[in-house]
Amino acid sequence: MMGNPTPIAGIPLPSDASFFLAFIAVHLAAGLTAVIAGAFAMLNRKRPGRHTQAGTVYYWALAAVFVTMSVLAFSRWSEDYHLFILGLLSFVAATIGRTARQKLWPSWLRIHMTGMAVSYIVMITAPLCG
Numbered sequence: 615m616m617g618n619p620t621p622i623a624g625i626p627l628p629s630d631a632s633f634f635l636a637f638i639a640v641h642l643a644a645g646l647t648a649v650i651a652g653a654f655a656m657l658n659r660k661r662p663g664r665h666t667q668a669g670t671v672y673y674w675a676l677a678a679v680f681v682t683m684s685v686l687a688f689s690r691w692s693e694d695y696h697l698f699i700l701g702l703l704s705f706v707a708a709t710i711g712r713t714a715r716q717k718l719w720p721s722w723l724r725i726h727m728t729g730m731a732v733s734y735i736v737m738i739t740a741p742l743c744g
Contacts, residue, residue: 628690637682637685637686638686640682641679641682644678647671647678648676648679649738651672652666652668652672652734655669655730656697656734663708669730672708672734673709676705676708677709679737680702680705681700683697683701684698687701696743700740703732703736704734704736704737704740705733707729707730707733708729708730708733709729710725711726711727711729711730711731711732711733712726712730
């Protein structure tokens with residue numbers, strides 16, 4: 615990354631390059647959307663409607679988090695490779711959970727709940743590992 619380290623809201627960012635800051639902004643917006651939608655899906659009744667809509671928003675917001683995180687991690691691989699691994703684990707867990715429900719695998723409910731829960735937990739804790 616080119617540019618100077620810049621503190622924003624007390625968090626030192628490794629660059630003030632506009633490309634980097636744009637990815638950070640999209641990453642944060644998608645992450646906040648995923649956190650809220652995931653919590654909403656967990657707290658609503660498990661039936662078509664609010665739960666499934668919130669779950670869909672969660673999954674696609676998590677996909678955006680994964681894409682932006684990947685770009686950011688690859689740009690500083692030696693410092694952030696562990697965040698890529700956590701992001702990959704979170705997205706894979708959500709994909710397994712979502713696919714189990716869509717394809718109605720045997721024991722789909724257990725797989726869906728486990729996949730989505732693991733995904734959410736890893737997503738929430740990954741920034742603490744940065």
